[in-house]
Amino acid sequence: MPEFMEPFRIKAVEPIPFPTTDERREALDRAGHNLFRVPASAITIDLLTDSGTSAMSAAQWAALLSGDESYAGARSFENFETVVRDLTGYDEVLPVHQGRAAERILLGTVLAPGEVSISNTHFDTTRAAVESTGATAVDLPVSQRSPSAFGGDLDLASLRAWLGGADGSRVRCVVLTVTNNATGGQPVSLSNIAKTRELCDRYGVMLLLDASRFAENAYLISERESGHSHRSPREVAQLVFALADGCWASLKKDGMANIGGMIAVRDGELARRCREQLIAFEGFPTYGGLAGRDLDALAQGLLEVTDPAYLEYRAKTARWFGEKLAEAGLPVLQPTGCHAVYVDAGELLPNVPPHQLPATALANELYLAGAVRVSDLGTLVFGRATAHGEDIAAPRELVRFALPRRVYTKSHLEYVAETAAAVAAKAGQIAGYGIVEQAESLRHFTAVLRPLDRPVDRTPASERPART
Ligand SMILES: Cc1ncc(COP(=O)(O)O)c(C=O)c1O
Incomplete structure (x- = not known):
């Protein structure tokens, strides 16, 4: 008997997309390097949020x-x-x-x-x-x-x-x-x-x-x-x-x-x-x-939702997945909770300072490596732009691998862990991001970013080619 398994069987299925390396790069560019702006049709495993993403019974x-x-x-x-x-x-x-x-x-x-x-x-x-x-x-x-x-x-x-x-x-x-x-x-x-x-x-x-x-x-x-x-x-x-x-x-x-x-x-x-x-x-x-x-x-x-068998499976999934990500070389926050596994991008990417958004950099790299979408809970989300245009850093540069309820199986999460291992192996080469455009409130949903290892694109966002 495995330590845990899904306490349900699957009645309806939905195919998932497998974009190529070039398609991923292009999708991220078009999205202003903001994963919120990447279409779901270009995502293989979507761990952006556990919110509104549950599979119903x-x-x-x-x-x-x-x-x-x-x-x-x-x-x-x-x-x-x-x-x-x-x-x-x-x-x-x-x-x-x-x-x-x-x-x-x-x-x-x-x-x-x-x-x-x-x-x-x-x-x-x-x-x-x-x-x-x-x-x-x-x-x-x-x-x-x-x-x-x-x-x-x-x-x-x-x-x-x-x-x-x-x-x-x-x-x-x-x-x-x-x-x-x-x-x-x-x-x-x-x-x-x-x-x-x-x-x-x-x-x-x-x-x-x-x-x-x-x-x-x-x-x-x-x-x-x-x-x-x-x-x-x-x-x-x-x-x-x-x-x-x-x-x-x-x-x-x-x-x-x-x-x-x-x-x-x-x-x-x-x-x-x-x-x-x-x-x-x-x-x-x-x-x-x-x-x-x-x-x-x-x-x-x-x-x-309060079914003990479901909650036990949920907590054990998060714990197991946390162990897999740690084995992959990511600094996982312990102990894990239930709805997500959190990783400290600041620790993984010590060369990327908070104002260069290490959490964003790690999240984007996971997307480029395997069309895995996670969310950034670092300075882009919790930092604040000051009157002088500089950012006050978030307390921690966290990346969240959220677990939609009853949606992904163990093998989907194994794929994520493999993608994470590929990213962790090249952590030293990962560059940060700068903010090109941002809203005054809740800026992470719509911000346009630029990779700091590439020349500045001075084309206004409104004039960049639209997605078709
Ligand atoms: C703790 C907490 N409170 C409030 C909200 C906002 O809820 P909603 O996205 O349904 O507006 C969220 C969403 O992620 C949340 O995690």
Whole structure:
């Protein structure tokens, strides 16, 4: 018996493209050296994100067909609401089309200009939502210097200092991102959440969860935190939700579907104010920007995602894949979480300084070597352009090999590890990138880059040949 295997069999298949070396080079050039701009038709294995990329189960496809598309009061909403209430214990459930819509509505309702949101790490869209209200997003992750079972935790000493300090009265909410995507997909422990709750109570601050990967966080608690191994992932998740005032989630992750999000809170008055925004920007409160069928697929997905056999397979896949990438010569962050394996590109490419985007350089090299797409979580994403045009470096130059749920088999991941080995073998020759064009916010999605080992192309992007 292998250590793990996929706890499902495959019912529908989709061919994958195998672009040649020249086609890969051309695709990357046309994309301004930004993998977000490379068409999926030029990707062999797509580990860009685990978001919205899940394979749905037969039961979810069946649920789609029973979707109720009534504008108001659809049965699909009732199904969704029942599942979310049972899972979270929060009475007020608002569907939205994806996570960032939830962030915009909930944080836009909670926060006012001059206030502060503190988090173990605001994900990039969360930070954008906080800052768009005129509030400040402060990240207080625990030190990432040495491996820890709960590297996603919030630094409680720093939180205490903030809440009791001169600016403490400005803190309106604490946000725990479970798992902590930006710091390596590491879980947040139940004890950290409980202690955060105590501090929030002491200072009268709201505690919210970004619960996009609540099931994976719960599984890792039951696996790693003493005193919880006898609990099912669902029971652990329920304990976590019970400690907070509310949550939002991108259900494109642990909702096991391709679109969707939610806000779920205890406070009826907060929900009423959010619903006003929901109606204005998403849709009527019983569909919130989704089709009825999406709500049914999500309701089913939210039941499946806490299946212990599925979560065990998911965690073991990430661990095994991390070992394969480490054997290939990549510096893998340990321990691995569930949704991705993270690699430290700064360590692999010490000759590429942060402002030359080592994470981007490694990601692009993996694409050129094998049409593997991963994502850059380094200075392009988390660095900030200063008024002088220089970049403040991200804390770490991470590259994320995200694992879409139930999509790729072990042999697909073996191919990725082989591609990684070819790249690692020539690490010393990999050059960095410069930024040619960038947006003010969330620049990594659209930035145009240039390889620093090639002469500058002065043609404006708008005049470069379009893809046909
Ligand atoms: C932790 C976290 N929060 C929020 C989001 C935003 O969700 P969405 O992409 O559905 O807007 C993401 C997306 O990756 C995420 O990982």
